[in-house]
Each structure stands twice: as C-alpha cells, then as structure tokens.
Amino acid sequence: MGMRLYDTARGEVVPFEPGPTASIYVCGITPYDATHLGHAFTYLTFDLVVRRLEDLGHEVRMIRNVTDVDDSILGKARELDVDYLDLAAREMDLFHADLAALDLRPATAEPTATGSIDGILDLIGRLEANGHTYTVDGNTFFDVSTWDGFGSLTGLDEATMLEYAAERGGHPDDPRQRNPLDFVLWQASAKDEPSWDSPFGPGRPGWHIECSTMAMAELGETIDLHGGGDDLTFPHHECEAAQSWAATGAPLARHWMHVGMVAYEGTKMSKSLGNLVFVRNLRRMHDPRAIRLALMAHHYRDGFEWFDYNIDDAITRLDRLIAAARRAKGPNPAPTLAAVRAALDDDLDTATARQAIDLLAGGILSGSGDDPTAASGLATAAALLGVRLDATLPESWVRTT
Numbered sequence: 442m443g444m445r446l447y448d449t450a451r452g453e454v455v456p457f458e459p460g461p462t463a464s465i466y467v468c469g470i471t472p473y474d475a476t477h478l479g480h481a482f483t484y485l486t487f488d489l490v491v492r493r494l495e496d497l498g499h500e501v502r503m504i505r506n507v508t509d510v511d512d513s514i515l516g517k518a519r520e521l522d523v524d525y526l527d528l529a530a531r532e533m534d535l536f537h538a539d540l541a542a543l544d545l546r547p548a549t550a551e552p553t554a555t556g557s558i559d560g561i562l563d564l565i566g567r568l569e570a571n572g573h574t575y576t577v578d579g580n581t582f583f584d585v586s587t588w589d590g591f592g593s594l595t596g597l598d599e600a601t602m603l604e605y606a607a608e609r610g611g612h613p614d615d616p617r618q619r620n621p622l623d624f625v626l627w628q629a630s631a632k633d634e635p636s637w638d639s640p641f642g643p644g645r646p647g648w649h650i651e652c653s654t655m656a657m658a659e660l661g662e663t664i665d666l667h668g669g670g671d672d673l674t675f676p677h678h679e680c681e682a683a684q685s686w687a688a689t690g691a692p693l694a695r696h697w698m699h700v701g702m703v704a705y706e707g708t709k710m711s712k713s714l715g716n717l718v719f720v721r722n723l724r725r726m727h728d729p730r731a732i733r734l735a736l737m738a739h740h741y742r743d744g745f746e747w748f749d750y751n752i753d754d755a756i757t758r759l760d761r762l763i764a765a766a767r768r769a770k771g772p773n774p775a776p777t778l779a780a781v782r783a784a785l786d787d788d789l790d791t792a793t794a795r796q797a798i799d800l801l802a803g804g805i806l807s808g809s810g811d812d813p814t815a816a817s818g819l820a821t822a823a824a825l826l827g828v829r830l831d832a833t834l835p836e837s838w839v840r841t842t
C-alpha cells in the first residue's frame with residue numbers, strides 16, 4: 442500500500458506510485474512581493490507529500506523554480522526603481538525565511554528563469570523544428586492548432602479557457618496570435634527590459650516555457666508529480682503539458698496535483714484588494730507550528746476562507762500536544778501512527794490525521810494507559826505532519842520582530 446492522490450488529468454483519486462526516487466516539480470513564485478497564506482497552503486501540501494514519501498522509504502527530489510523575469514517583477518522593479526534581479530534576491534531571502542519558519546522542506550534545487558535561457562531556447566528550437574511555432578514581430582508563439590491534446594489536462598471548454606487565459610497572464614486578444622489560445626514562448630523586450638539574443642530575435646522568455654525547461658533539465662522528460670496552486674491549471678500547466686509533449690514526444694508528468702485557493706473572511710484574497718494575509722505577520726505573532734495545524738484543518742483540494750480566530754484554535758491544539766508530549770505514559774501510540782499514515786495516504790486527508798494526534802494527546806492528558814512510549818509515539822505521529830514536539834526549536838524559528 443502506498444499513497445493515493447487525486448490526479449487533475451484523470452479527474453480521480455489514483456495510486457501514486459513513484460520509483461525509489463520520486464521526482465516532484467512544484468511551480469514556485471515570482472519574487473516581487475511577500476509570501477501569503479495561499480503560498481503557505483500550497484507549499485505545505487507538497488511538504489506533507491514529501492514527508493510521507495520519505496516515511497515510505499522514497500528518496501525525493503523536489504524542484505521549485507523561481508520566475509525571476511516576467512511582467513510582474515519587471516513592473517515592480519520599475520516602480521521601486523531597483524534592478525529586477527536585486528528585487529528578486531531580496532524577496533527570495535524573505536520567502537526562504539517564511540518557508541523555513543513553517544519548517545517546510547527546502548527544495549532540492551531552485552532553478553531560475555534567467556539561469557535557464559539556453560535550455561529555454563533549445564526547447565523552443567525543438568518546437569520550431571516540429572512545426573509547432575510561428576513568429577510575428579519578434580514574438581514566437583505556440584500554435585495550439587498543431588497539438589490535438591490541448592485542453593486534455595483540465596478538460597475545460599473553449600469559453601472557459603479563454604476566460605482563464607485573459608485573467609491569468611495570457612493575451613487572447615493579441616491580434617498577432619493566429620488562435621486566441623496560442624501562447625507566447627519568446628517575446629520581444631520593451632526598451633527598459635532585460636533582453637537576450639536568440640534565433641527568434643532578441644527578447645525574453647514566456648512564462649510557461651521556463652517551467653517545462655527547468656522541470657526537464659532537473660528531473661528528466663517525464664516526472665512523477667507536477668503541481669502548484671489551483672489557479673495554475675489553466676493556462677500555465679495546460680500550456681506546459683502541451684509544449685513539453687510536442688517537443689519530446691513524451692508526457693511531462695505522470696500525475697498532476699493542484700491545491701485550492703485561500704480566501705480571507707469571505708473575500709477572495711488578492712493583491713488588488715489589499716487583503717493578503719502575510720506569513721511574515723502571522724509568524725511574528727504566533728508559533729509557526731500553530732499555523733501549520735490551522736492550515737491542516739482543510740483538505741488541500743478545497744479552497745477555504747481564513748478567519749483571524751482560526752489561529753487561536755490551533756494554538757490551543759498545539760499547547761495540548763506539547764503538554765502531552767511531556768508526560769511519562771499514556772495509551773499505546775501504534776494505532777495513532779497507523780491512523781495518521783492511513784489518512785495521509787488517503788489523498789492527504791490532513792483533517793483526519795490531525796484529529797488522530799489530538800485524540801492520542803487527549804488520552805495521554807486524561808491519564809489513561811501506562812505505555813511509556815505514548816509521548817514519543819505522539820511526537821513521531823506529529824512529525825509526520827511536520828509538527829515538532831521536541832523542545833529544541835530550529836534556529837530559523839527565532840522570531841524577527
């Protein structure tokens with residue numbers, strides 16, 4: 442028995458059975474603003490997958506890219522009048538500090554778009570050789586009419602694809618495109634933007650091509666698991682899937698995993714509404730383990746609303762876990778360990794896993810049982826969820842207030 446996870450492409454929960462080394466590619470951030478709770482929920486989800494795979498004996502290679510050149514970061518750098526790479530470096534430091542505070546496993550490697558230009562140009566060259574591209578005014582596009590499988594990852598109808606493309610970084614109304622769903626692989630840079638020489642003219646990469654390039658460079662042509670936030674399904678991952686397969690003749694990923702969006706007290710959380718809940722602010726006020734426990738109340742596929750009081754309930758839970766882990770005896774912890782593993786294997790059912798450790802903690806605190814391994818068993822079960830109950834906190838958890 443191993444893990445079963447929902448696969449976006451198949452639309453059902455299926456066995457997830459990587460080989461001894463599991464290859465995972467998770468789409469990273471564009472480093473131009475602080476980490477918010479939506480990022481934390483996404484990366485926590487993949488952290489739990491990594492932990493359970495390691496518990497099952499797999500070695501895990503998890504790659505998370507850095508989109509260090511795109512419209513958002515160039516716009517923000519222009520606004521702040523700083524170099525875009527300096528902005529990226531500064532924001533990546535903050536991102537790493539937030540992730541370390543939440544005790545999220547570091548990525549095996551974090552390639553950058555600007556460090557992958559040669560590979561990106563090589564991949565576009567293969568697509569051109571296979572007849573999937575055209576170039577207009579220094580912009581090279583992927584021609585979706587040349588790829589029958591376009592749309593098969595998400596199964597969306599054309600109207601929805603057009604709507605999402607317009608909302609999420611695409612330009613369906615660009616008159617240079619033959620089809621509104623075509624997407625840019627290489628684009629001419631504006632005067633003040635960075636530019637690289639290429640066979641397609643000077644310019645910079647499109648968004649989707651960088652992830653195909655970095656995933657394949659780090660993990661090979663077909664990887665075990667590819668994922669990210671739910672808003673990346675279309676166009677980002679659909680485009681990645683199409684161009685990768687069109688270039689190599691092999692599917693990019695065996696399994697696609699997507700994480701629901703986090704809203705804030707009844708409203709979509711968004712930069713433009715100014716209601717982003719930043720991890721930095723939360724962890725300044727609260728033990729980061731409580732943030733993990735609070736997020737684990739929700740199934741990863743379900744979007745949910747965050748309320749400020751959610752953290753209070755999680756702090757109460759954490760305090761009980763810590764108190765129980767200090768007791769000398771309690772119930773036999775073996776059924777709890779089995780229950781946590783079974784819950785994680787069942788499409789990452791974190792709420793049930795969390796309930797199982799709460800029950801054991803309750804048993805220990807109520808004085809039932811005289812098993813001397815109860816507390817250490819509780820600590821092991823909590824560690825499967827990335828919640829350390831040992832007394833020593835990692836250096837990175839030192840608050841930065």
Ligand SMILES: [Zn+2]
Pocket residue numbers: 467468469652677
């Ligand atoms: Zn990506």
